[in-house]
Amino acid sequence: MRDPQARLEEAVGLALAINLDIVLSEVVPVSALKPATYLGGGAVERLAQELADADISVVIMDCHLTPVQQRNLERDWKVKVIDRTGLILEIFGERARTREGQLQVELAHLNYQRSRLVRSWTHLERQRGGFGFLGGPGESQIEIDRRLIGERVARLRKELEEVKRTRHLHRQARRRVPYPIVALVGYTNAGKSSLFNTMTKAEVFAEDLLFATLDPTMRALELPSGRKIILSDTVGFVSDLPHELVAAFHATLEEVLEADVVVHVRDIAHPDSEAQKADVERVLKQELGLEEEVEHGLLEALNKIDLLDEDGLTEVRTLGSRSDSLVPVSARTGEGLDRLMRTIDERLNLARVVLEVTVPVQDGATQAWLYRRGEVLSRTDADDVVTFLVRLDQADAGRFSERREKEDAWASGPWDSLAQQADGDTTP
Structure with missing residues (x-):
């Protein structure tokens, strides 16, 4: 179970990632989920008044809402309501830079939106006339939109299959070189891109933002033994990651499947570090099929040790001294990176x-x-x-x-x- 306050801070961080101004944020206790509004009736009424007084235009619910719940809350509060999935899709839509990333985000967004057409628009029940002189009820606007979305989804899937095929050819070319591949995975904002930049002297976009990296980046790196590897920076995971996104980004995440060594980068200074670890491993096992690798233990880079106090730092260093799979590091100061690269070298030697x-x-x-x-x-x-x-x-x-x-x-x-x-x- 996650700490509710830490979960709220993460939701605020997600909202800030798309430049929203946070006016109010609070944890609302829910004893039992209501099928109509998710929240209880008293909470809905109280928040309606607070939203009106603060002149709020968008409400973000850090949960998954059904189309009916979303419609009812918008009707009661008279504001736009976005759930966690919609928010993450908005972030991905803003951050995707490459053509591949944009295709993947659009596919995920269309799959999400297709089930919410009834909720989103009031004009969609209009009907146009049938063909020919007989007329007839014809096709309703919602059916037209569903059909158009379906056609667009089919085209996107076809284009992404081409992306998948191209990536497969690239991987085959790398095997002919061949350099071992080391993939960095982890929770969003755990410091993967910062670690990537420090290790490879690259300049990949790295900010204190959730989902700063969407498009995978690869760079060559020489290990202490002189062996060259390809280091891969991947998209971050998050708790309750929408299934639509995992499915759409499967072509990108396949880079992790091909890796010789997977390095799980953790924000060890985060209060929910253990819960974040469980979320990442759940995606790796259930969505990507890396069950055996997770069970046998991933190589963990315990990042951001520069943010720990003395007691925390001592505890983490003790953990690192007891296990070859745990390496305390700081991407900002460079501490522990020599040991991390030696450990990667040793892991590759096992194969x-x-x-x-x-x-x-x-x-x-x-x-x-x-x-x-x-x-x-x-x-x-x-x-x-x-x-x-x-x-x-x-x-x-x-x-x-x-x-x-x-x-x-x-x-x-x-x-x-x-x-x-x-x-x-x-x-x-």
Whole structure:
């Protein structure tokens, strides 16, 4: 359970994210949800008077309202009412910059709005005449709008399938390079983009705002071992994240599915840090299917330690010393980033295999490839061969085996027999 006051502060932060002026904010106790208005009758009457006195034009309810509840509250209060889903959609609509982000937001918004056409407009029951001279009741305006929305949704889904296909091709290209992918995930405003900027020296938009990042960003990063990785900054999660948004942003979130290491960035200074962690893990498990990864433990970057008091800082550092999966960091000061990158290096090593490889001394290309693509643990030089103990990614280990098989086939194949014939042939 979340602290009601912390939840209210988050709702205020969401409203501020789209530049609304907050006049009143309060936690309203609800003993039982009312099907007609969500709130009890007494609370609705009291708030109606307060809203009229303060000349308020928009009310945000930090919950999910049915179309009927939304319509009834607007009628009783005579103001526009937005629920949590509508508010998050408004934020995403303002923040989306790329064509992909705009497509995803529009699809989510249309799916949300389609069920609320009756509530939103009073003119939608008008009917136009039928075709031909017979006339007839024809098609009502609401049916026209539903049909148009349905057609637009179908077009958007088709375009997003193209986006999905393009992303898949990009991922295939990265696998051919290949650099491991490390994805930053976490609750909105946990400091993912700030951490991303500090680690990669990038200039991704990072502000003390909820949902400052919508479009995923990737940058190359070199780890302490010299290995290069691709670091991915992703959209933040939030409690009660609308299903419409998760579905629409699935093409973007698939970057997390492809990651070799997932780093859960947490705002450890937030009073609801544990609840935020549970919300993020719920989305990762239920919506993205990362159940096994979550169960075995994600790598957690406990961010914003610079905001903790002495007791809190001591407690977090103690937690970090007891577990390899918990790394206290500060994206603002840079504290703990060296350990975070070393830990990422170690996590990637767990997925690597160690091979003993013998290479002819004159085969400089293969030796250079091993140094470039792997981590050489030891090297033993003999007269005509060099023996390496090298750690490789699974993909590179497979490539090396294929390369050796081709070389063996070449050495013992028909070209070899032709070369032997040529060597023994004395005909000028």
